[in-house]
Amino acid sequence: MIRPVIRPVIRPATAEDVTAIADLESEALGEDAWSEGLVREGVAGNLPTVHYVVADDGELAGYAVASVVADIAELQRIAVRDDRRRSGVASALLDAVVALADAGGADRLLLEVRETNAPARAFYADRGFVEVDRRPRYYRDGAPALVMRRPLGAAGGGGWTP
Numbered sequence: 001m002i003r004p005v006i007r008p009v010i011r012p013a014t015a016e017d018v019t020a021i022a023d024l025e026s027e028a029l030g031e032d033a034w035s036e037g038l039v040r041e042g043v044a045g046n047l048p049t050v051h052y053v054v055a056d057d058g059e060l061a062g063y064a065v066a067s068v069v070a071d072i073a074e075l076q077r078i079a080v081r082d083d084r085r086r087s088g089v090a091s092a093l094l095d096a097v098v099a100l101a102d103a104g105g106a107d108r109l110l111l112e113v114r115e116t117n118a119p120a121r122a123f124y125a126d127r128g129f130v131e132v133d134r135r136p137r138y139y140r141d142g143a144p145a146l147v148m149r150r151p152l153g154a155a156g157g158g159g160w161t162p
Helices: 015-032 036-043 089-103 118-126
Strands: 009-012 050-056 060-069 072-080 108-114 130-135 145-151
Touching: 009 089, 015 036, 015 050, 015 060, 015 072, 036 050, 050 089, 060 089, 072 089, 089 108, 108 118, 118 145
Parallel strands: 072 108
Antiparallel strands: 009 050, 050 060, 060 072, 108 145, 130 145
16 A cells, blocks of 8 residues: 655654654664754753754654754754655755754855765755765764765755744
8 A cells, every 4th residue: 555645844843752753863873873862952952052853744754953053054963764765854854954054044054974875975965065074983883974065045045943
């Protein structure tokens, strides 16, 4: 049976989302996953520069985490449930992060991506990110990360505010 595609609502995360975010974090990022306690602190607003957004289609379809400090924003996390991948959820979450960062006054959005993650690298490149640096031994298993950047403001902004 084919499951109908339901367009998720992109919204700020709430305390009710914490367990689902932490579960997806663990599933998607394995040993590099953040703890449920850290997720709870971020969602509660106890990490002042950190913003969590979720894709909600009746349940958590995905989430993204961004930090915005002055003129620099960083996409810290983005994850989508396996059964919702390649359905536009990641693009919608990234669009929300871009708009959030732009509205927060950032002029660029940075991220790190595993060097060997070709699908993620292509996803970001298709959305205006370019490689600007490399971080050796960035992940717990010693794998390197690529640093990618996308300009914001007139070149890439939005207007969504959580």
